[in-house]
Amino acid sequence: MTNMKNKFINLSPPRFLILVFLTLIILGSLLLMLPISTTESISFIDALFTATSAMTVTGLIVVDTGTAYSLFGQIVIMCLIQLGGLGIMTFAVLIYMALGRKIGIKERLLIKQALNQTSLGGIIRLVKKLLVFSLTVEFIAVVFLCTKWCPEMGFTDGLYASIFHSVSAFNNAGFSIWSDSLSGYVIDPVINIVITLLFIIGGVGFTVVFDLWKNKEFHQLSLHSKIMIVGTIAVNIFSFLIIFILEYNNPGTIGDFSTAGKLQAAYFQAVTPRTAGFNTVDIGQMEDASLFFMLILMFIGGGSASTAGGIKLTTALAIVLATIAFFKDRNHAVVYRRRLDYQLIIRALALTVGSVFVVSIAVFILDLSQNAPFLTVLFETISAFGTVGLSMGLTGSLTIIGKIVIIFTMLAGKLGPLTFAFAFAKQTPDIIKYPSEDILTG
Amino acid sequence: MTNMKNKFINLSPPRFLILVFLTLIILGSLLLMLPISTTESISFIDALFTATSAMTVTGLIVVDTGTAYSLFGQIVIMCLIQLGGLGIMTFAVLIYMALGRKIGIKERLLIKQALNQTSLGGIIRLVKKLLVFSLTVEFIAVVFLCTKWCPEMGFTDGLYASIFHSVSAFNNAGFSIWSDSLSGYVIDPVINIVITLLFIIGGVGFTVVFDLWKNKEFHQLSLHSKIMIVGTIAVNIFSFLIIFILEYNNPGTIGDFSTAGKLQAAYFQAVTPRTAGFNTVDIGQMEDASLFFMLILMFIGGGSASTAGGIKLTTALAIVLATIAFFKDRNHAVVYRRRLDYQLIIRALALTVGSVFVVSIAVFILDLSQNAPFLTVLFETISAFGTVGLSMGLTGSLTIIGKIVIIFTMLAGKLGPLTFAFAFAKQTPDIIKYPSEDILTG
Numbered sequence: 001m002t003n004m005k006n007k008f009i010n011l012s013p014p015r016f017l018i019l020v021f022l023t024l025i026i027l028g029s030l031l032l033m034l035p036i037s038t039t040e041s042i043s044f045i046d047a048l049f050t051a052t053s054a055m056t057v058t059g060l061i062v063v064d065t066g067t068a069y070s071l072f073g074q075i076v077i078m079c080l081i082q083l084g085g086l087g088i089m090t091f092a093v094l095i096y097m098a099l100g101r102k103i104g105i106k107e108r109l110l111i112k113q114a115l116n117q118t119s120l121g122g123i124i125r126l127v128k129k130l131l132v133f134s135l136t137v138e139f140i141a142v143v144f145l146c147t148k149w150c151p152e153m154g155f156t157d158g159l160y161a162s163i164f165h166s167v168s169a170f171n172n173a174g175f176s177i178w179s180d181s182l183s184g185y186v187i188d189p190v191i192n193i194v195i196t197l198l199f200i201i202g203g204v205g206f207t208v209v210f211d212l213w214k215n216k217e218f219h220q221l222s223l224h225s226k227i228m229i230v231g232t233i234a235v236n237i238f239s240f241l242i243i244f245i246l247e248y249n250n251p252g253t254i255g256d257f258s259t260a261g262k263l264q265a266a267y268f269q270a271v272t273p274r275t276a277g278f279n280t281v282d283i284g285q286m287e288d289a290s291l292f293f294m295l296i297l298m299f300i301g302g303g304s305a306s307t308a309g310g311i312k313l314t315t316a317l318a319i320v321l322a323t324i325a326f327f328k329d330r331n332h333a334v335v336y337r338r339r340l341d342y343q344l345i346i347r348a349l350a351l352t353v354g355s356v357f358v359v360s361i362a363v364f365i366l367d368l369s370q371n372a373p374f375l376t377v378l379f380e381t382i383s384a385f386g387t388v389g390l391s392m393g394l395t396g397s398l399t400i401i402g403k404i405v406i407i408f409t410m411l412a413g414k415l416g417p418l419t420f421a422f423a424f425a426k427q428t429p430d431i432i433k434y435p436s437e438d439i440l441t442g
Numbered sequence: 443m444t445n446m447k448n449k450f451i452n453l454s455p456p457r458f459l460i461l462v463f464l465t466l467i468i469l470g471s472l473l474l475m476l477p478i479s480t481t482e483s484i485s486f487i488d489a490l491f492t493a494t495s496a497m498t499v500t501g502l503i504v505v506d507t508g509t510a511y512s513l514f515g516q517i518v519i520m521c522l523i524q525l526g527g528l529g530i531m532t533f534a535v536l537i538y539m540a541l542g543r544k545i546g547i548k549e550r551l552l553i554k555q556a557l558n559q560t561s562l563g564g565i566i567r568l569v570k571k572l573l574v575f576s577l578t579v580e581f582i583a584v585v586f587l588c589t590k591w592c593p594e595m596g597f598t599d600g601l602y603a604s605i606f607h608s609v610s611a612f613n614n615a616g617f618s619i620w621s622d623s624l625s626g627y628v629i630d631p632v633i634n635i636v637i638t639l640l641f642i643i644g645g646v647g648f649t650v651v652f653d654l655w656k657n658k659e660f661h662q663l664s665l666h667s668k669i670m671i672v673g674t675i676a677v678n679i680f681s682f683l684i685i686f687i688l689e690y691n692n693p694g695t696i697g698d699f700s701t702a703g704k705l706q707a708a709y710f711q712a713v714t715p716r717t718a719g720f721n722t723v724d725i726g727q728m729e730d731a732s733l734f735f736m737l738i739l740m741f742i743g744g745g746s747a748s749t750a751g752g753i754k755l756t757t758a759l760a761i762v763l764a765t766i767a768f769f770k771d772r773n774h775a776v777v778y779r780r781r782l783d784y785q786l787i788i789r790a791l792a793l794t795v796g797s798v799f800v801v802s803i804a805v806f807i808l809d810l811s812q813n814a815p816f817l818t819v820l821f822e823t824i825s826a827f828g829t830v831g832l833s834m835g836l837t838g839s840l841t842i843i844g845k846i847v848i849i850f851t852m853l854a855g856k857l858g859p860l861t862f863a864f865a866f867a868k869q870t871p872d873i874i875k876y877p878s879e880d881i882l883t884g
């Protein structure tokens with residue numbers, strides 16, 4: 001017994017995280033299986049799929065959240081979203097503390113890595129800040145959403161819709177209590193602004209928000225914050241232009257709207273792939289070129305230490321900057337007068353290659369087991385891996401094998417990069433030094 | 443005039459290469475436009491497409507080689523294949539020599555890089571060896587092919603078919619004088635063995651063949667040769683197993699053959715994507731999972747300094763090894779007791795990211811301009827970029843814009859990696875040393 005307890009306490013943080021994560025998913029699934037959770041009984045695999053999708057803040061759904069689940073079931077989902085989105089990492093810290101162990105230097109370091117914090121500082125203070133910040137932002141959003149939804153559907157229903165969508169949006173979960181996601185509000189400015197602000201703030205990463213709070217001047221910010229802020233704005237503007245132009249005349253999406261409507265709908269679809277997952281138009285109706293572009297956005301995802309998924313914007317930028325530097329005959333990638341070390345580039349490369357590998361295996365199995373066009377399969381897989389939640393419509397018709405593959409893909413997409421963050425915490429030196437030799441490439 | 447001549451001579455090797463390459467393509471196009479070349483007149487864009495496809499040894503065709511072109515036209519195509527396949531690089535050396543300039547140390551170095559030769563040695567001797575070797579292999583193959591085709595179609599026709607397919611296969615061009623490529627010989631062991639041996643030898647790279655010739659023992663070989671030999675065998679066996687299993691019951695491809703037939707057909711389709719381009723079954727009828735797997739093989743391609751295309755097997759392996767090393771907490775990728783330097787990994791990364799970029803742009807434009815499923819478009823684009831020549835059937839129905847995009851993609855696929863080889867020849871040091879700063883990834 002003592003042995004078991006020791007074993008439990010001495011689990012490495014990534015294993016501990018995975019254990020907590022999986023435990024909460026199983027618990028969530030069991031809760032969703034209760035008769036009180038659903039309007040009619042659902043299979044275990046569907047409950048497991050929903051719990052995984054909520055806990056990994058993905059938002060892919062095999063049964064309709066609004067009709068298949070009761071209010072109780074929906075609240076279970078919302079709780080899973082909040083737990084998953086705020087980062088099981090944070091909770092791992094709290095549980096470590098609850099177990100009576102004062103946080104030591106070594107644990108601090110590990111958790112610092114887990115939270116992807118680079119500047120030193122009290123972890124406990126950070127966790128508190130993080131909770132206060134999240135709940136504050138969600139509360140403010142609820143107030144704004146209520147101004148729209150309470151008059152429309154009565155106070156109780158309006159308040160509930162506001163709370164659910166605020167939590168879902170801030171945590172980049174993409175769950176909605178409505179079958180057509182937010183399509184009913186495609187040209188509603190309040191909903192468009194509040195929801196997108198929520199998932200952009202949630203998805204940029206806490207460290208960036210805190211950095212901005214402390215340092216008002218751009219040049220005082222950390223390199224990470226600078227890249228994230230400029231990168232997010234640039235990518236969002238570029239994406240908006242692409243979607244707006246490509247879908248301008250598509251009657252299946254934004255073609256029939258007024259210019260103001262087109263602008264809003266294009267903006268929403270441009271910012272949602274990284275990795276909010278709400279949609280205001282039918283994704284399956286979009287142009288192939290738009291969908292291909294969105295594939296790339298979904299794979300990239302949001303910011304580190306955020307509620308977003310994907311390989312992260314900084315990872316993608318590190319790789320692109322290294323490539324540009326190489327073609328410009330520079331020995332190092334340089335950005336904002338700072339050099340990006342080889343080690344950083346290799347880390348970004350490894351994460352990307354690992355991600356491509358997981359996505360490829362999943363696509364391969366789905367191609368074999370599902371009867372769907374390649375783009376639909378690829379879109380679904382990258383959406384699951386990036387914990388985005390957008391779908392061209394495959395989720396509803398997945399076979400059992402398909403559901404299992406997507407469940408694993410969501411888990412790998414959420415836990416992979418987090419546990420990956422630990423990998424470079426303990427840099428062991430090579431024991432044997434081999435001489436280097438060049439090989440031909442290209 | 444003297445100025446112009448100087449300018450011409452002083453062109454950097456990559457620019458000189460591109461100039462020669464484009465000149466030969468234009469010349470080839472004009473020759474193919476002659477009435478003597480075709481059975482009925484073809485448009486300039488189709489002639490340009492054919493010449494580019496031949497010169498880049500891709501093998502994608504907009505008009506049927508066997509019926510649209512006369513014997514003269516086919517011989518023009520064969521000459522373009524031989525010129526392109528042996529590498530315009532070699533010819534650039536010869537032209538430098540013909541211009542009366544003795545090859546100096548600096549040029550030697552540049553050409554050494556161009557040919558991707560890492561071990562020092564006389565370039566001129568190498569070029570001669572390369573020509574003798576290529577012609578010898580092609581000649582031996584012609585003899586073998588004749589034993590099959592001369593009895594079948596008469597001496598002249600049989601000899602011609604043997605020469606055309608020998609040149610096309612050794613140069614990894616994938617052109618055939620028959621509309622269904624080599625489908626007529628899907629279960630013919632002689633054709634299967636001779637043709638695949640030709641393109642595997644042509645595609646592994648001259649340096650590897652010469653290394654093998656000089657050093658009989660495996661441990662004496664260069665790291666590059668070791669990786670290429672073991673890698674080629676491993677990838678081919680793995681690919682064979684995948685294709686064999688996936689297509690086993692597919693009546694559209696190998697499902698209706700006997701086991702011996704299935705084995706041969708699966709083997710051929712497994713080795714052709716890197717980057718021979720011949721096919722013995724209908725590619726469009728293959729399973730999505732097989733096609734997805736072939737996409738990856740086509741993107742990887744063959745060996746450096748070979749007649750093959752793609753990012754090259756060593757590039758892909760360098761990236762994979764770096765990723766594995768990272769996940770194993772090693773500071774460096776190690777293979778056969780040799781360390782792969784960061785610079786090498788970054789070079790491989792840059793080439794891969796550049797390739798993904800080119801393919802993405804092409805897919806994006808084709809998605810917008812062609813009315814075809816995403817997988818068909820993606821397959822066609824990667825086939826063009828890897829200069830493979832396999833098609834799910836899109837090539838024949840490309841619009842003018844589509845043809846132009848594929849022409850540029852083939853050029854980028856062939857000239858990109860070659861000119862890229864020069865990029866790391868002149869490593870200029872960074873002028874300003876910036877301090878490094880970490881950013882968060884993953």
Ligand SMILES: [K+]
Pocket residue numbers: 057058059172173174275276277387388389
């Ligand atoms: K999501």
Ligand SMILES: [K+]
Pocket residue numbers: 499500501614615616717718719829830831
């Ligand atoms: K080819």
